[in-house]
Amino acid sequence: MVRLRPRRQARPLWRCHEALRCANQCIAVPTLTTTSRPTTCERDANGRIKRDPAARRAFMQQHPCPATGKTTGACPGYVVDHVVPLKHGGSDAPENMQWQTEADAKAKDKVE
Numbered sequence: 001m002v003r004l005r006p007r008r009q010a011r012p013l014w015r016c017h018e019a020l021r022c023a024n025q026c027i028a029v030p031t032l033t034t035t036s037r038p039t040t041c042e043r044d045a046n047g048r049i050k051r052d053p054a055a056r057r058a059f060m061q062q063h064p065c066p067a068t069g070k071t072t073g074a075c076p077g078y079v080v081d082h083v084v085p086l087k088h089g090g091s092d093a094p095e096n097m098q099w100q101t102e103a104d105a106k107a108k109d110k111v112e
Contacts, residue, residue: 041086049086056080059094066099079105085112 042050065075081100084090100108 051086052092055092055094056097059097062094063097063099075099077102081105081108087112 044050059080061071064071065073066078067076078099079102081098082090082092083096083098086092090096
């Protein structure tokens with residue numbers, strides 16, 4: 001039986017298991033890596049976490065832009081934000097997205 005520990009409990013660093021990533025849990029498999037990023041996230045050619053454009057469209061259909069009220073196109077002054085960041089194991093699903101002002105997004109990015 002594998003003993004589970006919270007991700008941020010950390011010495012040594014633990015490698016996230018894909019099936020448990022959504023629950024923000026990790027299996028007790030020490031790695032030699034010095035990064036705190038989950039190693040199971042898919043990345044694009046530039047090293048960024050892959051995003052699902054269909055998830056963003058679904059979010060915009062459910063939650064129109066606060067500035068314009070439209071469900072498609074640009075939303076001036078607002079960005080789509082992940083409540084639980086992708087790099088911390090959050091899902092790229094409409095349930096994990098919210099509208100956020102650009103100023104609030106910049107402040108949140110400094111903390112994360």
